[in-house]
Amino acid sequence: MDTQAILLTLRLATVTTLALMVIAIPLAGWLAFSASRMKPVVAAIAALPLVLPPTVLGYYLLVALGPTTLFGRGLAEMLGHPLAFSFEGLVVGSVLYSLPFAVQPMVAGFRNINPALLETAQLLGAKPSTIFRDIVLPLSRASLLTSALLSFTHTVGEFGVVLMLGGNIPGVTRTLSIALYDQTQDFNYAAANRTALLLVGISLATLMALYTLWFGSLNKNTSRAGSKLQRGGVRG
Amino acid sequence: MAEPTAFLRAVLRHRMPGFELDAQIALSHSWTWLFGPSGAGKTTLLRMLCGLERPQAGSIILGREQLTDTLRNFQKPTCERGIGLVMQEPLLFPHWTVAQNLLFAMEQTSRTSGKEMTGAFDERGKLDVLMERFRIGHIAKKKPVEISGGEKQRVALARAVAAPAKLLLLDEPLTGLDATLREELMTTLRSLLARRGTPVLAVTHDVGEVFSIPGEVMTMEEGRIVEQGPAKIVLAKQREQLLQKLRGDEA
Secondary structure, eight states: OOOHHHHHHHHHHHHHHHHHHHHHHHHHHHHHOOTTTTHHHHHHHHHHHHHHHHHHHHHHHHHHHHTTHHHHHHHHHHHSSSTSHHHHHHHHHHHHHHHHHHHOOOOOOOHHHHHOHHHHHHHOOHHHHHIIIIIIHHHHHHHHHHHEEEEEEHTTOOOHHHHHHHHHHHHTTTOOOHHHHHHHHOOOHHHHHHHHHHHHHHHHHHHHHHHHHHHTTGGGGGGGTTTOSSOOOOOO | OOOOOSEEEEEEEEEEEEEEEEEEEEEEESSEEHHHHHHHHHHHHHEEEHTOOOOEEEEEEEEEEEEGGGGEEEOGGGGTTTTTEEEEOOOOTTTSHHHHHHHHHHHHHHHHHHOOOOOHHHHHHHHHHHHTTTOGGGGGTOOOSSHHHHHHHHHHHHHSSSSSOSSEEEEEETTSSHHHHHHHHHHHHHHHHHHHOOOOEEEEEEEEHHHHSOOOEEETTEEEEEEEHHHHHHHHHHHHHHHHHHHHHHH
């Protein structure tokens, strides 16, 4: 069993998920509540990894993070090694690749909160940041969990970006999906079988956890309580 | 008697499909009833006063403070206005207990007014007094899903007055409650607000209610304030007009 690849895959998925939570929560908050005209543009860019071939993303990252650009050189100087073909590089690629899977459920969850409840908080004197932290986030915990689990599973299943950006360095960039590709190329079907089964197992377990949450207790999502109470009619 | 000076002045113009608001108001009494049929624009007016909606044109001045001025494209955020609003549906934060709902309101205002937090002990004491006054002490640890509609409305009212406001707007928060409870809550609310000197603008459909609390009456029809003055005079005029209309219909 390729323990190194398993550990690396799980480590990558965990780090990516944590990074995505930090990045996606403010981004999703902005997308859900801002009145900015830039919203469609930002929303489109954030959703782009959904439709783009992963190789395109990997290619641009490879170029951007490589020694041919000023940005890549500066980054390499700072880290002491180039970001491409390193674990950190994979994290950057995975974060971008899984961004929509983190952002979309959050936006949906935030928007599902009864707007009158947020108005009530404003009337009590709460600032937008307080409302977001104390009311929006706790009421969207089901969506936040969904985001985290989807980001995790999606990163586990990532192939194209890793291949383009990380190559195949054992313990550094050789994830399970890359290992499987390798094993198949080598006609090592016994190993390939184990790897494939493992990937199915991890993904299925995560998704089952996700659906258990959905259909389970969190289905009674408190944020929906009172969603029928509209704004009290626009006119008196 | 000299006309008391107004503490709130507003000119609001707003046009929506099928509805036009064109209202000029000046409030000078500690209790003002806003009376009128549904669809007259009462709720829209209240929402503009507390900043939840922005008029297309107009200005709002509370005390010496400008809250809205469309000419300067100025709109003070709702959270900084210090105006409370209680709606017909009691909207409690579902993830918190009754006590937490009240504490949240207390904490927000102690921050916005720039005062130091009075400390957990004081806060606790205030909370207990408030819960006792609105008789919700026994449900302090319950979540909103576990309490009845009447209890929810008590909590919503208590939360709205958990911290002093410059003006309290009531959009028929007691409609649908039984008469005894209504009367009891109204008495509690009135004595508390009178002590604090918080003025009230309250929406009502109910003529009887207008006479229950002395104050001024403002009648609204089709987005306009048509009458303002003491209850007896304003409602007598209304009655006269209604009778005239009925007589006209008969003829």
